[in-house]
Amino acid sequence: MSLLKEIEPIKTKDFLQDKFREYYNSAKITLPPRFTAREWGFLNWGGGVMNRHVKFSTMAELKNYLKKVSPAHSYHSVAYYEEPGSKAMVEKKWQGADLIFDLDGDHLPGVTDRDFPGMLDVIRDQGHALWNDFLEPEFGFKREFLQVTFSGHRGFHLHYRDPSLFHLDSEARRELVSHIRGEGVDVSGGLAQYNDVNSKGWSKRIRDQIPTLIGKLTDIATNTEGSKTTLKTLHLELKEQLRREGKPGRGVASIQKLADLLTHEDRLQRVLDGKFAALGKLQGLFLDLVKSDASIVLGAAGETDEVVTIDVRRQIRWPTSLHGKTGMRVTEFELERLDPDRSNPFDALNEAFVFGMDKNLKVEITVEDAIVRFGDTTHEVKQGDVLDVSESSATFLCLKGWGSLV
Numbered sequence: 001m002s003l004l005k006e007i008e009p010i011k012t013k014d015f016l017q018d019k020f021r022e023y024y025n026s027a028k029i030t031l032p033p034r035f036t037a038r039e040w041g042f043l044n045w046g047g048g049v050m051n052r053h054v055k056f057s058t059m060a061e062l063k064n065y066l067k068k069v070s071p072a073h074s075y076h077s078v079a080y081y082e083e084p085g086s087k088a089m090v091e092k093k094w095q096g097a098d099l100i101f102d103l104d105g106d107h108l109p110g111v112t113d114r115d116f117p118g119m120l121d122v123i124r125d126q127g128h129a130l131w132n133d134f135l136e137p138e139f140g141f142k143r144e145f146l147q148v149t150f151s152g153h154r155g156f157h158l159h160y161r162d163p164s165l166f167h168l169d170s171e172a173r174r175e176l177v178s179h180i181r182g183e184g185v186d187v188s189g190g191l192a193q194y195n196d197v198n199s200k201g202w203s204k205r206i207r208d209q210i211p212t213l214i215g216k217l218t219d220i221a222t223n224t225e226g227s228k229t230t231l232k233t234l235h236l237e238l239k240e241q242l243r244r245e246g247k248p249g250r251g252v253a254s255i256q257k258l259a260d261l262l263t264h265e266d267r268l269q270r271v272l273d274g275k276f277a278a279l280g281k282l283q284g285l286f287l288d289l290v291k292s293d294a295s296i297v298l299g300a301a302g303e304t305d306e307v308v309t310i311d312v313r314r315q316i317r318w319p320t321s322l323h324g325k326t327g328m329r330v331t332e333f334e335l336e337r338l339d340p341d342r343s344n345p346f347d348a349l350n351e352a353f354v355f356g357m358d359k360n361l362k363v364e365i366t367v368e369d370a371i372v373r374f375g376d377t378t379h380e381v382k383q384g385d386v387l388d389v390s391e392s393s394a395t396f397l398c399l400k401g402w403g404s405l406v
Contacts, residue, residue: 015398016045016327016398017045020322021070023355024063024066024070024322029062030320030332034080035056036055036056037081038079039085040052040074040076041054041075042071043071043073043324044071051071052315071324075317076316078098078100079094079097080097081094097313098160099159099160099309100160100308100309100316102157103155103296103298104123105155106154109297110229111123114367115371116373120154124156124345124346127338129205130180131146133204146158148333148337153323153326157316159316173309176309177298179202180298187290208294209290209293210272212293214271216293217255217259220259221263232252235252240292255285255289258282258286267279318330326396327355328348328353328354329353331351333351349374353374355395356391356392359388359390360391361388361389361393362405363387363398363405363406364384364385364404364406365387365397366403367401374393
């Protein structure tokens, strides 16, 4: 190995640590409610074991820790404890926990962060649907208890802090998640309100999703550009939905056959009119596809199949901290800005970079291909490309493992 090849990783690592230290020495840090009752955790540069069971009594203590350590990843518990600094969980004396809904692009079939801007748009739309289709209309959640944040990487977090729900146990939270995911939802029952424009929850999602699904199936049948990817994504979504519900799987060929049925104009019109019996034996597959294509995917917690919402002892990133895989700030924003149709939907790639956007560094791309955007500038890159980029862009590319300083 040449001396240059040995120096470049060291140069990159030192640059990244220096940028985080610079941020934490000057940033305006915000704290979650009741921060003294929460357990804090940190991962330092180079990985290793998380430093957990940390308690802070004052803002000054936290700031001093951040200035001294400048960790790569920073978390606090969703739970409130009587003794958050105790090493044994039983000795912490759990007092309740926030409800957290984690939407992460890593868990969406057919979505990849190699198209980073596209992935964030999809996840933001899922967050908007989660609140407007379920949490507010079906569960009666109130905006006064909600905090919405960009996670700093691949998604968004909805923190819900209604004191009346703090003591919900994991089983009660699991019921919420199961309904949002559509587990056990009777799609055929929801069709009774197919023409009701005032329907809510799953009835509304079914009504809204059917024309979208028919459009996807029509594209598959006519082999339009991108239809093979659409078919693969529909199959992955269906496979996961059926697995969760304990149902036997269906193959790609079945979806293709269903799509081909919709090439007949009369049958297509009957389906659009809500007469799904026109699909014959494939009606059940169509209804399962409606549900899987309309479900909201909530992020999984660690290596288990539990989702973050269910885990009452989960740790979560807090707003104004930095994400160690992107260098982006965990950023709070208004609920309305989840709406993709607003004039100013939240744009993480314009609003969550903190190290400046002046181009003064060169980065060599080390991944096969990717689509990235920094501010208003989009790059479609491939391995070996050298970009003139800002410190924010260089931090992102290096931490993602997509580039190195040259």
